[in-house]
Amino acid sequence: MFDIQTQLFEGKDIRFGPIDHEKDPEIESKWMHDSEFMRMYSLEPARPMSAAMVKKSYEKLEKEIEEEKNMFYFTIRARDDDRLIGKAQVNRIEWSNGHGWVELGFGSADDRRKGFGTQALGMLLRFAFSELNLHRISARVPEYNEAAIALFRKLGFMEEVRRRQALDRDGRRWDLLTFGLLKDEWSKQAEA
């Protein structure tokens, strides 16, 4: 289905790009004031950051990527105007085991429910399996993130772990799920 000529970082409506230290911090700072996005994206307590803080966090991130060598980070951009709409990463890679974790998110509600997630996750999986040659991919998802669960299932992931009541949000306990996809399963799907 894919060949060397098929672009890795170009999708139908979206593309992966590098971080833009000048323009991106302001946009990401806006996302971080949206508690719904933050609670879907991260297990850390939601807490907004200023554009200056976001800019610093990019520098920290890039230093970590260089030192640890177990992480790949992409910004997700709209094809038509290259504006920042989300972020995607493969991280915590264990090279000896061929195992990595994915995370992705779209900052603004206007960019959700448009099929961008399906395109971005598809591109991320192709990158993980046929560029990094990983054997399997995992994703950690809170029970309350129904959109993410639907997306991972759609791309063929299987629910593998359910950590009972591992999260406490909005005054109640929620399970923390892990979804997994093996390279074989992905290849069969990609051929079909």
Added chain:
Amino acid sequence: MKDIYTGELTRLIVLEAKEGAKAFARWDRDSEFKRYLDSGAANLISSNKIEKEIEEDANENSPRSYSFGVRALTGDAMIGVVDLFVYNWTGRDAFVGIGFGERDYWGKGYGADAMNLILRYAFTELNLRRVTLNVFEYNPRAIRSYEKVGFRHEGRIRQALNKEGKRWDMLFMGILREEWMTSRFQN
């Protein structure tokens, strides 16, 4: 108030950077031990470097990492280590890790005793809501021991490990505070 650091067979002690690092550097040379402890590639690290890591952990401003050495009640030597990593304070969940580098203390209940101590610490001192662990498919002795302590199976990351040319699953197990309280009451 109870002495929360003393069990039936073992005692939790401070993990001294120097003593701990020397022990780790020695234990890591036992690759079977290391492969039970960590999923990454086995490696040999100097005690100097390990010492720095232990010190950094201990000096963290908002502590997420609680590490202890384990001693047998009958002796003075450090026989193992047990630690809690609170990856999510708001969810009050932590990962527990346990390793006994001294092989004389394998399969005799010392590990389970130290695990009971760290669970008491997790649930009655840190007031966590649950404790999680990872164990590898090729370590059935540990799996049985965790089941006996009261951990429940919560799933498996299929083929997460590649060792000796074979793929192995990584298992997740967990215990809730209520489950631990109930089992203590029954005993």
